[in-house]
Amino acid sequence: MLQRIAIRQQQQQAAGLLRRRVLTEQRLPGQDAQNIMPRTVQRQGRILVDFAGNDYLGLSFHPQVIAAQQQALQRYGCGSTASPLVSGYSEAHALLEQQLCRLSGHEAALLLPSGFAGNSALLKTLFSAADTVIADKLIHASMIDALKDHQVKLRRFPHNNLDAAAKLLARFPGSALVTESVFSMDGDSAPLTALAALCQQFDSPLIIDDAHGFLLSDSLTVQPFARLVTFGKALGGQGAAILGARALIDFLAANAREYIYSTALAPASCAGVTQALQLAASGHLQQRLKQNIELFRQECQRLGIRLMPSATAIQPLLLGSSERVMQVAGELLQQGFLVGAIRPPTVPQGQGRLRITLSASHQPTQLQALATAIRECCDAG
Ligand SMILES: Cc1ncc(COP(=O)(O)O)c(C=O)c1O
Incomplete structure (x- = not known):
């Protein structure tokens, strides 16, 4: 096994692609x-x-965010110590969910330890090999992996190409369409209003990965079926949330393996993010x-x-x-x-x-x- 690893490392090194x-x-x-x-x-x-970092609003060192986390550490301890469905779901989690709903207009929220886990929980719980999902060519690796892991039929349209998206929706009406609000490696934005109108026309649920756009762009002007927001970027913290209708969130809470079989986000992290949201809201x-x-x-x-x-x-x-x-x-x-x-x-x-x-x-x-x-x-x- 170590020999195999060494060969692959050498190949990556030779191609100038070795990451350290x-x-x-x-x-x-x-x-x-x-x-x-x-x-x-x-x-x-x-x-x-x-x-190089994604601390877009400079909140990771903000004294009020640090103080909120410190107070929460005293109150709740260092970790949540269990899955949310066992005993890991605290008031700190519920308060953060409420704050996210107030700011976004979504009905309910589900917290996860990372955006990667969030995309995985959302897409793997919703889709299987029987489904087709339409997606922008440049969606994040976490979404591609989740869809591929479940053998979902993935139909990708050229980046931000509305005509191509419309053609796929016409061919597969009712199939979900997945995009990012702000694309992580290109920095450009998806035409969300037009995509939302197309999805409505074809009765297709729209799913937005809002990791780089939440509270930084006009992404909240559209109300998708589901939205992923992350806390490790503009909010300077750690973790993520899936936002959507109460029925969707209750379904995910009861069925998403990433939620059920994983220790809940630390309560202190939740308290820090709640404070960061308050600062970002101004x-x-x-x-x-x-x-x-x-x-x-x-x-x-x-x-x-x-x-x-x-x-x-x-x-x-x-x-x-x-x-x-x-x-x-x-x-x-x-x-x-x-x-x-x-x-x-x-x-x-x-x-x-x-x-x-x-x-x-x-x-x-x-x-x-x-x-x-x-x-x-x-x-x-
Ligand atoms: C578009 C997008 N979605 C999801 C993620 C995953 O978020 P996290 O870093 O919280 O796992 C990232 C992070 O790189 C991202 O850029």
Whole structure:
């Protein structure tokens, strides 16, 4: 077995696709007047500005979020200690579910320890080999895996192509349609209003993975059959929720194996996310993020850097080969910037890219400095 593993590792290494973990420590520096932390991390003794994480609103270090978690730790202990159906479902869980419903307009919510588990719970409990599901070409690996594991017949339409989606819906009326609100690797948004209208026309349930769009985009203007929201990104925490009608949530709570046979999310995590939701609901942080997105794109345009079209916190720069991606990401690291180096199989062959993620907590000077560094690295290469 170890020999087999070694061969596969060597093959990945030779193709420039070997992934390795690197110890990265979040730093807790000072905060500014609005309680926003400048985004820096520490790696191998070096301090880097973090343009790789998904802490879009800068809530992971927010003092009120930390305080809420600390209080909940005192009250509920470190873990939930059991499955939600046994004794792991506490007041902290119920309060978070209520808050999610208030903000989203959905009737009920089900909490899971991660977005990956959430997509798995939702899709595997709803669909089997007898079903056809229509999906955007770029949906997240967690949804593809869930559908494939259950041998669901998956019909994918080209990314954001409404005509192709309509044709599939006409061919398979009543089949569910799955998309993301904001696509994780491209940063662009799905035409949700038009997709919702199509689904209504063909009596098809719409399922939205809102991991990167919840409270950051206009994704709440449509009310799908089911919505997955995650807490590990804009809300700075951990875990996820499936939102939908009471009947759907009760069905999942009673049947989803990921829910029944797994320890419930820690109550302290729930309390932190509830506080983060309250802070996010004011819209101030989103305003600051929007300004940062505009500034970064303007700066890149001024310097002739051609970012992919995106109005969201995810700003990819297409570079092509895996070697080029690793080279430019490495040079940026030398200059003190951590960016996501995205290679196949996460993206198609030849579409390697830097995944630059912006946060409300970035300072304008950090955004300008990154754009200048990208220009220099690309010129040098
Ligand atoms: C679109 C999308 N859905 C689901 C997930 C999984 O969420 P989590 O990180 O909470 O497991 C991710 C995370 O990478 C994602 O980008």
